[in-house]
Amino acid sequence: MKKILDLRSDTVTIPCEEMRQAMRDALVGDDIMREDPTVHELESLAAQILGYESAMLVVSGTMANQVAVMTFTQRGEEVIVGDKSHIYNLEVAALAALSQVQARPISVVDGEYCLEEMESAIRQPGVQSAATGLICLENTYDLNSGFPVPLDNLVKIRQLSEKHGIPVYLDGARLFNASAYHGVAPSEICKYADAAQICLTKGLGAPIGSILAGSKSFIDEARRFKQRIGGGMRQAGIIAAPAIYALNNNITRMGEDHENAYRLAEGFAKIDGLSVEPGKVKTNIVSPVITKEGWNADMFIDRLGEFGIKSKKIAENRCRFITHLQVTAEDVEFIIAQVQTILGTGIH
Numbered sequence: 137m138k139k140i141l142d143l144r145s146d147t148v149t150i151p152c153e154e155m156r157q158a159m160r161d162a163l164v165g166d167d168i169m170r171e172d173p174t175v176h177e178l179e180s181l182a183a184q185i186l187g188y189e190s191a192m193l194v195v196s197g198t199m200a201n202q203v204a205v206m207t208f209t210q211r212g213e214e215v216i217v218g219d220k221s222h223i224y225n226l227e228v229a230a231l232a233a234l235s236q237v238q239a240r241p242i243s244v245v246d247g248e249y250c251l252e253e254m255e256s257a258i259r260q261p262g263v264q265s266a267a268t269g270l271i272c273l274e275n276t277y278d279l280n281s282g283f284p285v286p287l288d289n290l291v292k293i294r295q296l297s298e299k300h301g302i303p304v305y306l307d308g309a310r311l312f313n314a315s316a317y318h319g320v321a322p323s324e325i326c327k328y329a330d331a332a333q334i335c336l337t338k339g340l341g342a343p344i345g346s347i348l349a350g351s352k353s354f355i356d357e358a359r360r361f362k363q364r365i366g367g368g369m370r371q372a373g374i375i376a377a378p379a380i381y382a383l384n385n386n387i388t389r390m391g392e393d394h395e396n397a398y399r400l401a402e403g404f405a406k407i408d409g410l411s412v413e414p415g416k417v418k419t420n421i422v423s424p425v426i427t428k429e430g431w432n433a434d435m436f437i438d439r440l441g442e443f444g445i446k447s448k449k450i451a452e453n454r455c456r457f458i459t460h461l462q463v464t465a466e467d468v469e470f471i472i473a474q475v476q477t478i479l480g481t482g483i484h
Contacts, residue, residue, distance in 0.1 A: 174373030187323025213269030247283025
């Protein structure tokens with residue numbers, strides 16, 4: 137059977153045997169009644185890692201984001217977001233439909249938020265204007281690029297938020313990638329936000345779930361909104377158990393994914409017919425442009441499929457490769473070689 141190398145996302149990983157065993161052995165209870173011991177263990181561990189007082193398990197990053205916005209804001213307020221952020225572009229307009237707030241997007245260049253634009257976007261309540269209720273950050277930023285937000289940028293955003301009395305929320309779906317890039321603990325990044333979420337199913341490789349973390353009072357209120365939108369779970373320990381394994385075993389290996397992504401970008405950069413800047417690959421995401429005459433992303437992805445390689449189309453002539461714990465250095469070399477064969481061009 138041909139090995140399938142799926143690099144469409146880091147969400148495609150399959151639970152290892154140790155994760156499966158953890159699920160089989162999990163102690164469980166009714167989580168809505170706060171009686172699941174494995175969920176308690178996960179939430180305590182996650183809060184400790186992120187440097188917050190409390191944490192809550194939810195089924196997805198989108199749910200974590202929307203519950204956080206509901207908890208922080210009032211209906212009719214505005215929320216400042218990055219113009220390429222997940223919460224703004226890929227949550228089916230949930231800011232408006234569920235949280236009932238208005239998004240005000242600002243520019244973010246290579247992961248750095250424009251502070252001047254952010255401050256200009258802050259509005260005070262008036263007879264014709266909505267007040268700014270929240271600043272939403274994303275780290276790493278842009279799911280097609282994976283840019284880590286510079287630490288000094290986070291410092292200045294925090295100073296700006298305190299100046300205007302506006303809370304900061306961090307969508308840290310790939311927070312551990314940012315942490316690995318900067319060489320700091322996750323809590324060092326989270327200290328600039330009042331609350332944050334991490335996705336358990338991306339670089340960590342767990343099969344389901346996200347964590348929302350913040351102060352105890354914040355999480356206590358967030359539980360009500362989680363329940364309101366159908367997020368209450370019963371014997372959720374079978375979800376929490378593989379997540380505990382992931383947090384205990386897969387954080388420190390994140391740098392390997394970055395090395396493989398950079399190696400992939402370097403290989404692609406040498407192939408005529410592809411355009412990529414290795415210097416802009418900071419974490420685990422590589423998104424080359426197909427420049428071969430007469431080709432587009434659909435054609436390129438179809439040919440990749442013949443070699444058991446999966447990539448995701450993100451534009452007419454651009455696709456995305458995300459390295460993860462089931463992509464090895466040998467796999468990267470194989471992919472580079474097959475792309476060279478597919479495009480049938482020289483190496484420059």
